[in-house]
Amino acid sequence: MNGKAGTAIRLVDCAKTFPNGTRALDKTSLEMRGGETIVFLGPSGCGKTTLLRVIAGLESPDEGGRVYFDDEDVTSQPIEHRNVGMVFQSYALFPNMNVGDNIAYGLKVHGVAPDKRARRVDEMLRMMQISELRERRITELSGGQRQRVALARAIAVQPRVLLLDEPLTALDALLRERLRIEIDVLLHSLGITAAYVTHDQGEAMAIGDRIAVMNKGAIVQTGSPREIYYKPASSFVADFIGTMNRVTGTLRGGALELPGGRIDWADQQGSGEMQVLFRPNDARIVEEAGAPLRGVVEQQFFLGDRTRLHVTGVADRTVVVETTEHREFRVGQSIGLRIEPGALLRLRD
Amino acid sequence: MRRTPYFWLQLAFTLLVCSFLLVPVFMSIVAGLTENFFVGVKSGFTTRWIGVVWELYAPTIFRSMYIALATLAVTLVVGVPAAYVLAKRPGMATRLIEEFLVLPVAIPGLAIALALIITYGGFRDFRTSWGFILVGHVLYTLPFMVRSVLAVLSSFNFQVLEESAASLGAGFWRRFFGIVLPNARSGIVAGALTVVTLSIGEFNLTWMMHTPETMTLPVGLADSYASMRLEIGSAYTLVFFIMITPLLVALQRYGVQSTRTRKGA
Numbered sequence: 001m002n003g004k005a006g007t008a009i010r011l012v013d014c015a016k017t018f019p020n021g022t023r024a025l026d027k028t029s030l031e032m033r034g035g036e037t038i039v040f041l042g043p044s045g046c047g048k049t050t051l052l053r054v055i056a057g058l059e060s061p062d063e064g065g066r067v068y069f070d071d072e073d074v075t076s077q078p079i080e081h082r083n084v085g086m087v088f089q090s091y092a093l094f095p096n097m098n099v100g101d102n103i104a105y106g107l108k109v110h111g112v113a114p115d116k117r118a119r120r121v122d123e124m125l126r127m128m129q130i131s132e133l134r135e136r137r138i139t140e141l142s143g144g145q146r147q148r149v150a151l152a153r154a155i156a157v158q159p160r161v162l163l164l165d166e167p168l169t170a171l172d173a174l175l176r177e178r179l180r181i182e183i184d185v186l187l188h189s190l191g192i193t194a195a196y197v198t199h200d201q202g203e204a205m206a207i208g209d210r211i212a213v214m215n216k217g218a219i220v221q222t223g224s225p226r227e228i229y230y231k232p233a234s235s236f237v238a239d240f241i242g243t244m245n246r247v248t249g250t251l252r253g254g255a256l257e258l259p260g261g262r263i264d265w266a267d268q269q270g271s272g273e274m275q276v277l278f279r280p281n282d283a284r285i286v287e288e289a290g291a292p293l294r295g296v297v298e299q300q301f302f303l304g305d306r307t308r309l310h311v312t313g314v315a316d317r318t319v320v321v322e323t324t325e326h327r328e329f330r331v332g333q334s335i336g337l338r339i340e341p342g343a344l345l346r347l348r349d
Numbered sequence: 350m351r352r353t354p355y356f357w358l359q360l361a362f363t364l365l366v367c368s369f370l371l372v373p374v375f376m377s378i379v380a381g382l383t384e385n386f387f388v389g390v391k392s393g394f395t396t397r398w399i400g401v402v403w404e405l406y407a408p409t410i411f412r413s414m415y416i417a418l419a420t421l422a423v424t425l426v427v428g429v430p431a432a433y434v435l436a437k438r439p440g441m442a443t444r445l446i447e448e449f450l451v452l453p454v455a456i457p458g459l460a461i462a463l464a465l466i467i468t469y470g471g472f473r474d475f476r477t478s479w480g481f482i483l484v485g486h487v488l489y490t491l492p493f494m495v496r497s498v499l500a501v502l503s504s505f506n507f508q509v510l511e512e513s514a515a516s517l518g519a520g521f522w523r524r525f526f527g528i529v530l531p532n533a534r535s536g537i538v539a540g541a542l543t544v545v546t547l548s549i550g551e552f553n554l555t556w557m558m559h560t561p562e563t564m565t566l567p568v569g570l571a572d573s574y575a576s577m578r579l580e581i582g583s584a585y586t587l588v589f590f591i592m593i594t595p596l597l598v599a600l601q602r603y604g605v606q607s608t609r610t611r612k613g614a
Contacts, residue, residue, distance in 0.1 A: 058512055079515045086516035093511045096531035106517030150513075157517060 006034030007069050007160040007193050009055060014065035018051050024050040026218040027065075032161075034070075035095045037187050041201060045241070046055055047217040048197045055195055056163050069160055071326070085154030085192075089115045089166040091146040093138045096196060099149050100125075107155035124152040126185075132146040144175045151183070153221035155190065162194040180206055193205040201241045207227065213237050230279070235347050238277055243281075247315035248275050256344070260314035263291035274346065280308065280322040282343035291336020295319070300329045311335065378590070381583035398584035402573070406585060408469075409569035410592070416479055417548040418484040418564060424544050428494035429537060435495070435503035435527060447499070451492045458553025461488060465558065481562045485554040490547050494540040501536025502529075535603070542600040549593060566592075 009032040025047040031039050040048035053059040055067060057079035069073045086092075093102050103124050108115045125131040128148040134139065141149065147167055154162060167183070168176045185205050188220050196203055204211050205225040209286050212222045213236075221233040232238035235246075249256040250273050254266045274315040288294065295314035301305060309321045309329060314337060321337065329335070381399070384392040408521060431450075435443050453461055465485060470476050507529055514524045530537070554565040559568050574582040 056516060058515075079512070079520050080520050083518070084516055086513055088513060089507060090509055092506075092513035092526055094510060094514070094532070095505070096528070096534075105514070105519075109518040109523065153517070154512075159516075163516075316502075320430055 006191055008034045009161060009193060009195075010031060010053075010068040010070060011055070011061075012066040012068070014054050014061035016047075016065075016066065017062050018060055019246060024217055025061075026053070026216075028219055030212065030219065030222070032193055032195065034193055035191045037184075037196060037207060037209045039196045039198060039204040039211045040214055041198060041204040041208075041211050046214040048199075048214045050217075051214070052163050052197050053306070054163055055161065056084050056086060064248040071323070076180075083157065083160050085157065085159030085162040087147070087154050087162070087164040087167045089169050091143075091150045091170075093146055093149055093153070095138050096283070097138070098134070099130070099136050099138070101138065102138065102149055103153045103156050110157055111273040120156055124156050127155075143171050144179060147171065147179060150173060151186070153331075155186075155192075160193070162190075162192050164196045166197055166199070172203070176203075179290065179348060183207065198300070205241075212238065214315050215220055215240075232277075232295035232345070233345070235277075238347065243280050243317075243320050244277050245280065245319045246277050247273060247317065247319060249315070250274075256341075258293065258315045260295050260337075261291070263292060263339050263341055263344065267342065268341070278288045278339055278343050280320040281306075282339060283319065283321045284338050285321065285323050285325065286336045286338045288334060288336040291338060293339065295335060295337060297329050297331055297333045299331060299337060309335075355399060366423045369463050377511045377586050379583075380580055381585070381587040383580060386579055398578075398580045399588065401581055402588055403580075406566070406573065406579075406588075409566045410588065412563070413566035414592075416482055416486060416514050417545045419483050420548040421544050422542055423483070423487045424491050424494040425537070425541065425592070428491050428500050428540065429530070429533075431491075432495045432498035432502060432533075432536075436499055437508065447495070451497055453488050454492055458485075458551070459557050460487065461485065462554045462557030477560050477562060482532055482555055482558055482563050484563065485558050486508060486548045486551055489551060489554060490544040493543045493547065494537075497540030497543065498533055498536045501533045505532065507532060529589070538603050539600070542603060546593065546596045546600060549596070550589075600605050 009030075011028060011030045013027045014025065015023070015027045018021050028051060030038075030051075042048050042049055052058060053136060054061050055063070057067075057074065061075065063065065065075070066073060069082065094105065097105065100121050103121045105119050106118055108228055112120065121134075123133070126135055128151060130145060130148050130152070132293040133145060133149070137292060138146065138149075150167070164183070168179055171179065180203055187207075196204075196207055198207075205228075208225055211217045211225055211228050213228060214220065215236050221228060221237050223231070228237060229241055232241065232244075238244045238246075247258060249263075251257075251265070251268060251271045254264065254268070255262045256265045256274075256276065258270070283293075293314050295311040297309050298311040298312045298318060301309075306322050306324045307329065309323070310318050311321050312318050379390065380386045382394050382396065383390055384395050384397075386392075434448060462485060465481070465488075466476075469481065469484075475481055510528050510532065511524045519527065521575045550567055551565070552571070555565050556568050556571065559565065566574065570582065570585055570589065573585050
């Protein structure tokens with residue numbers, strides 16, 4: 001048990017082709033700083049779980065790929081020698097053992113003496129706030145409790161890296177939110193390097209120090225949640241994370257002309273027709289008189305913390321606008337909009 | 350609740366069917382304990398015939414027991430890992446192998462016995478040893494063990510359990526004995542009871558394969574029916590009953606239990 005917090009992980013040219021010829025992962029290189037939480041985000045089948053399994057040692061990369069933990073080349077090490085902690089969507093707790101024995105399992109395998117083992121199990125139970133569950137059978141636990149036990153079991157051995165494969169997907173929304181916060185706090189208080197796989201962009205934004213967005217077996221963009229959200233590198237990323245408006249306008253005389261008005265855009269080069277993107281919360285609702293853009297409310301959705309409007313007439317297609325204002329809108333009502341040029345995005349693809 | 354005439358009719362029918370099945374069993378037991386069955390129970394009860402059975406056929410009883418245990422040992426050592434491998438690699442090939450494994454159940458025991466005799470009959474020492482019977486029994490019971498274990502292994506995702514054990518540092522053997530086997534226990538026990546019960550009661554194959562030195566209990570039964578007094582044959586049946594009933598009860602109870610735990614998991 002020589003695990004220390006903050007192992008840096010480096011993948012070099014890791015691809016994965018399965019025996020049946022399916023290419024699950026294209027050549028991928030990636031660096032994870034020690035103590036960093038990185039989220040692999042993407043739709044199902046994008047290769048995110050395969051990437052996680054390559055790091056874990058459950059899959060070996062194709063010829064030429066290498067995996068480093070700090071400076072140690074672990075490519076040929078099977079998972080049992082890598083000292084990684086894993087948390088699965090299905091929890092994967094051992095049904096033949098009670099909660100305490102599940103948490104103690106890794107310690108036992110590592111040859112930790114019984115008294116030290118018991119102390120560590122106590123510590124883990126306290127940390128996850130499940131001390132009263134120690135003697136329980138796994139079948140008697142709720143989903144949230146199971147995932148807490150699974151986390152405790154993975155962390156107990158002080159792994160070099162913690163790998164979480166859709167750990168919250170099987171839980172209901174409220175519990176997911178709560179455990180998400182707990183996991184976030186836990187990962188940062190431990191200072192452990194963590195890789196987290198999810199298809200839920202909200203989860204990715206909340207937990208990741210960095211997000212690696214994946215599609216069709218490749219990482220298409222890596223960056224902080226903010227970068228990914230506001231500076232998507234491709235239309236895939238833009239569409240996958242949150243809602244993105246995509247409108248076509250004409251650039252003329254330092255402004256972008258749209259059917260519903262114009263957006264001053266002095267520093268934009270070129271002219272002619274172009275496609276731009278903007279987030280729903282980047283379109284502000286303003287007084288109709290003198291508004292640079294005008295449209296008509298087609299539908300409104302009250303979401304509690306904000307109101308989402310579908311507005312026609314602004315652009316060549318319906319745009320989505322979100323506001324945190326408390327006012328109510330009517331369908332058919334005309335409204336004014338302002339979009340700052342800084343919020344507009346042009347994508348190459 | 351008022352019972353309708355229809356209910357009483359059903360009850361009567363059920364009891365009739367039950368008695369149709371149970372009376373012969375009861376008669377057989379009585380015959381084994383009666384001084385003279387042709388005179389009837391008024392000739393008095395005795396355990397004499399059981400003594401005679403013991404004198405004549407004790408070796409067949411012990412032989413049946415150790416062949417059953419040996420069959421169990423072989424099916425455990427071969428069948429459990431086989432089921433594990435089959436569960437781990439699902440696919441066309443696996444399905445085919447599974448079907449092949451089940452074939453001996455579908456083929457008449459006599460035909461299998463004949464095939465074994467044709468093939469191995471030349472090896473005199475083997476042919477006349479109880480090991481020859483063992484081979485037949487293993488062939489016949491192995492599918493039951495494999496199927497039973499396979500069913501349990503397919504009922505939970507043991508591969509992800511193995512992966513999580515591996516991530517915690519456990520090597521293959523530790524995972525197999527510490528995680529896979531304990532969680533497949535219900536299937537292994539159910540399979541084991543089936544194998545022992547089938548082996549003890551196996552007649553078809555064994556009748557064809559046995560030599561006077563390798564006679565088992567069921568073959569002995571046939572022998573006693575053919576050549577002994579009715580009371581002796583019946584007493585022998587009684588002995589067989591006493592041996593097989595606890596196993597059947599255990600099988601029943603464990604079968605019920607394991608389906609319950611699986612539902613709970």
